[in-house]
Amino acid sequence: MTTRFLLQTSDADDKARGYIMKKIAKLEKLADEASKIEIEVDKNKQGKYRVEVMIRAPRHLYRAEETTESIEGSIDLVAEKLLNEITRD
DSSP: OEEEEEEOSTTOOHHHHHHHHHHHHHHHHHSTTOOEEEEEEEEOTTSOEEEEEEEEOSSOEEEEEEEESSHHHHHHHHHHHHHHHHHHO
């Protein structure tokens, strides 16, 4: 399994990265043999953080995106959306 980060903001420090990985690890267990996870974090002109996560599995592609005031808030919402997608399948 490959995890790829695309950080387009310098605000994503090790603490934020660790938080993201912790949230994604829970989803990994539910996804059917996830082969690749892509995580993109950037900050828009209004100072809000956009987090996009794609989980590629052999038979599915799960994707969610959210924009909030914090990286943690965005990843929480993304993780919730992905959890709903995965459990629905």
